[in-house]
Amino acid sequence: MVATLAKRFGDLDIAEDAAAEAFATAIERWPVDGIPPNPGAWLTTTATRKAIDRMRRESTRDAKHREAELVYGRVDDSGAEPLGAIDDDRLRLIFICCHPALAMEARVALTLRMVGGLSVPEIARAFLVQDTTMGARITRAKAKISAAGIPFRVPSAEDLPARLTGVLAVLFLIFNEGYLASAPDTAPVREELTGEAIRLSRMLHQLLPDAGEVTGMLALMLLIDARRSARVSSAGELVPLGDQDRGQWDAAQIAEGHALVRSRLASGIAPGRYQLLAAINAVHTDGDATDWAQVVALYDQLVRLDGSPIVRLNRAIAVGERDGLEAGLALVDDLEPELAGYHAYHAARADLLRRLGRVSTAREAYDTAIGLAGNAAEIAFLTRRRDAVRPS
Amino acid sequence: MQYLVNVIDGRSNSGTAEEMVAIDAFNEKLQAGGHWVFAAGLADPTVSTVIDGRGDEPIFSDGPFVETKEWAAGFWIIEAPDLDVALKLMAEGSKACNRRLELRPVLPEPQ
Structure with a gap:
């Protein structure tokens, strides 16, 4: 309304x-x-x-x-x-809230407030700021929309892909903040954020059913979120994918995610970034164990679209599973100059070193990862792993 | 509405002949589309003079009024129905002058 x-x-x-x-x-x-x-x-x-x-x-x-x-x-x-007009308005509202002329944090806040309908205190709590701070952030963003002349309009077909990428970045940021909360004193998974991100993605998918990347985003979120309850142990510790109890996964969500991925494959159109990430997660959630050769093939495609060091790190981990730990470690080590400040780089390296039996370097890598990590469940997991590394 | 577009630069008198040709072509396009209001290049900020006429006697002093690493080397004032149109136009302007731009709305006249 x-x-x-x-x-x-x-x-x-x-x-x-x-x-x-x-x-x-x-x-x-x-x-x-x-x-x-x-x-x-x-x-x-x-x-x-x-x-x-x-x-x-x-x-x-x-x-x-x-x-x-x-x-x-x-x-x-x-x-x-007429329903069409209301849908159109909702779409316009999404594009205005995610306009690139607004700061990223303002886009997130405005989308949750105006499209998601969350209250200012709810959004403030989700991002751990004072109500007044969040209120001011939203007010400033609205003032900019009005003063700068940001139009209430769906972008032209020519501009749509670029603008849609911006909208998806906002939705994925909301999801990730819920899925891997970055602050040490919050719950490790915050369903109010993951749930809202999925709801918004589903809405966008209904409004733009032919936009492949929107479908990919919804599938990606569903397939990641389906593993939520298996991902953190009762002791509040992160459980890595290979150790998760697959029986705890949400079968309905996985089925929906797989169906969305298949619908994109059937389209025959070259997949974008989110569709590839969704496909990777579909492989992870298919059958009793991950088919790492398929995962590496998908990461090869993804690296061609997005050669960022984080994508290459994930590819290196997959290569380690397919070709052996030494091969994975060599690729991971190559990324040191770019990822030395990123906790997941050190965590991945520590895991490979531990499994290769290199006790002291593994412990050092765990220490560095723990020092850089923000998520409470992840820190608990890394600490236990580090403490379990002993000379055999 | 109208927008002021500042050309961001960090070097003095850095424009090239190729850039001038591209800027002229871009300006003609602005004029043809009815978006042109005004545009000009500016002399280096070290040539500026600060004026303070708030007291009994005006005071004139050597500028610039604030030392920065970057400044406006020139500007456009354009007419566009909304921000998206302005951004799209000035993305071409940025390419033409080979500089980053800062776009700000001109306040409407009070009604």
């Missing part, structure tokens, strides 16, 4: 306030008058009236008001919007 109102009035504040007022009116009147036959349409109509009232009050000369009266001056009581 906020999306529809924001489209109509070109102002997020007015839209939000009007929606809140409409809900308040409903709470007051429905118990007395009875629930209207079409509650959604009733709310939208009421909110539209409230918004027009507010703009009349605020400025009779305001251009927005003139426009609104011109177009929506007569508010139809039947009030129902």
